[in-house]
Amino acid sequence: MSIGCIDLDTGAEAMGILDGKVCLVTGAGQGLGRAIALEMSKEGATTVLLERNPETLHAVAAEIAEEGGKVSSFALDVTDYEAYANAVRDIMVRHGRIDVLVNNAAINPATRSILDDTLEDWRRTIGINLEAVYMGSKLVAPHMVKQRSGRIIHIASIQGFASSGLCGSYNAAKGAIIAYTKSMAVELAPHNILVNSVAPGFMVTPMSFVNGVDETTTPEFVKWYIDKRKIPLGRSGMPEDVSGSVVFLASDYCRYMTGQLLVVDGGLMSTF
Template sequence: MARLERKIAVITGAADGIGHAIAEAMAREGAHVFLGDIADSAGEEFAAALRAAGYRADYVHCDVSQKADIIGLIDSAVKKTGRLDVMVNNAAIAIGGMPVHEMTDEQWHRLIAVNLTSVFRGCKYALPHMIAQKSGSIINMASAQGHIGLDGWTAYAGAKGAVMAMTRQMAVEFGPMNIRVNSISPGTINTPMNDRLIKEIGGNLARAWVKMHPLGRIGEPSEVAEAAVYLASDAAGFTTGTDLRVDGGLTAAPRYVPELL
């Protein structure tokens, strides 16, 4: 039997990258997926492709920095299906690669709006439905950078650290209502976000990333999606308040530079 049969899942940032892989994997496992993103044509096309493959999928425009859009995405899932089983707060942006004293207030506020306030709101507006049904699984996308330091990414790391702290807090608060709240911390994953960083920062960034991961490669979005399917599924019924690292060993060995040994 499919692992997410009859579950209703909302995924933000689902038009590309890790969110796309999560949506595809959850649909394949039987969930009805509601995809939110700002890339409307890619999102619509993706949802149509999932439906053509026989899965249940809807796309809804959702800029996660906008409260009304998050409410609209969650409401559309609940109006259409009557419930909400899984909320994946995945969308985020990468603003960094500069020392903290060179970051502008505008950059800081944009990053916090898209990467952190969005998670607060995604949880805030999903929880009442889950409380009413006395079940639910919330999955917040954190990062290896919430665990270890990397030059130039203070604000991004701060937001991801806060995502993990909020995840633990909500797991405690809503466990008695049978709502599980977990996060995932990916290492470097092969997504458009990182393609853009390689273009912007250049140099040996791609090679350095490979070296930093003890498994000797960066990860694939499908490998993060597997972790999300597990946390959404009943197989993870006793798992809450945890952060699942899908990072190729990156945080076990920060600065893995074998040629220096």
């Protein structure tokens, strides 16, 4: 597989470990969401895509359909809770169940300190990155309770516990997701619903572009994180490096693990 100028061999053959499962992925039109949806479909899932950009949404849906996958899609903003609730109802009518929810939708706000940002900036970031995680889970969990099974997977970030600064609202949301994962896991365990989260490190996605520049390609980044091996694996992550971890958490291979955080960062958090 080739992504941009990076040749990536995923080295993974599909095993059908999500056969028969209905998997709902938010923010599925690009980056991590797209990779997660594609990998879930590859593993046999019926994928349901939520994305506010109709063009990217339809492109990913077409990509899955062309590969023979089962897919449905909804163009909506995850903070439009009425539209979100209607979509969940429609999913239940179409498919009869929701086995997996991946709360992936997020925004990367402008890099500002607390001295420069605004309450409007804060509320918008928290609304998309955190409140919608709560609301999406709240909409889907009752159906999983009736099924007596389910997986809820939150996409957090290493910024939730180790900050690079200048993105306080983003960090606050991701840190809250890590804590909320534990709370939800305890609450929903009696219903056989497992709740876990994944914290990606530096990833090459549309969100890695700041002011038109991919932060993972700047000379400063390359010198410190790549050349000096602050990232021990010596490269930034790709969305496909994360999607496999999400598929594991969604699968029956994950059956006695809940309330946990998987860190997918190339070893970054293991170094000084």
